[in-house]
Amino acid sequence: QVQLVQSGAEVKKPGSSVKVSCKASGGTFSSYAISWVRQAPGQGLEWMGRIIPILGIANYAQKFQGRVTITADKSTSTAYMELSSLRSEDTAVYYCARVDGGPPFDYWGQGTLVTVSS
Amino acid sequence: DIVMTQTPLSLSVTPGQPASISCKSSQSLLHSDGKTYLYWYLQKPGQPPQLLIYEVSNRFSGVPDRFSGSGSGTDFTLKISRVEAEDVGVYYCMQSIQLPLFTFGPGTKVDIK
Numbered sequence: 475q476v477q478l479v480q481s482g483a484e485v486k487k488p489g490s491s492v493k494v495s496c497k498a499s500g501g502t503f504s505s506y507a508i509s510w511v512r513q514a515p516g517q518g519l520e521w522m523g524r525i526i527p528i529l530g531i532a533n534y535a536q537k538f539q540g541r542v543t544i545t546a547d548k549s550t551s552t553a554y555m556e557l558s559s560l561r562s563e564d565t566a567v568y569y570c571a572r573v574d575g576g577p578p579f580d581y582w583g584q585g586t587l588v589t590v591s592s
Numbered sequence: 593d594i595v596m597t598q599t600p601l602s603l604s605v606t607p608g609q610p611a612s613i614s615c616k617s618s619q620s621l622l623h624s625d626g627k628t629y630l631y632w633y634l635q636k637p638g639q640p641p642q643l644l645i646y647e648v649s650n651r652f653s654g655v656p657d658r659f660s661g662s663g664s665g666t667d668f669t670l671k672i673s674r675v676e677a678e679d680v681g682v683y684y685c686m687q688s689i690q691l692p693l694f695t696f697g698p699g700t701k702v703d704i705k
Binding site for chain 2 (some may be wrong): 509511518519520521524533535536567571576577578579580582583584585591
């Protein structure tokens with residue numbers, strides 16, 4: 475059974491950075507692509523970027539280029555999303571989700587609330 | 593970039609009645625490999641989204657057969673034949689023809705009358 479377990483909620487100051495983790499179990503981590511999707515309060519879903527751990531290649535939505543870094547540690551089956559220069563508009567629930575050769579986003583993490591507030 | 597639109601943005605349905613949601617893309621989602629990369633997700637209150645339909649009309653594992661998807665090119669529809677209370681939430685369409693980019697529609701909120 476595939477599970478994606480994310481790190482806990484964070485409160486950050488404007489201008490700082492946050493790093494959210496997503497630990498996978500079940501399946502073969504290296505064969506996944508892990509995407510990060512965020513959802514601002516009361517808003518829709520927004521794809522931020524993805525990583526293919528076996529290749530170590532990350533791709534990002536243009537909106538987040540230069541501010542987001544997605545990495546993966548194959549040894550611990552964990553993906554990370556780091557967002558820098560935080561502003562209040564980055565307050566959102568951040569989800570990880572996988573693609574494993576089939577339909578995208580068949581499994582999701584539980585979500586991590588990041589609150590940006592002074 | 594491809595823009596996804598959905599109508600209506602909200603829908604109130606009597607249990608047992610059908611419901612239909614439209615999704616349109618700004619470009620065709622038909623790939624040269626013959627597949628059409630359009631998906632439907634349901635986000636129930638307080639939960640992450642869950643995959644319902646992939647490649648226009650294929651129900652994902654465990655999805656009840658009251659859910660069906662149809663369409664082609666740029667116009668797609670999700671239908672629920674008989675809405676149940678557990679179907680409340682926000683429905684999103686999504687495209688993945690422009691890999692590695694994914695784009696979601698704005699969502700359609702479905703509630704029960």
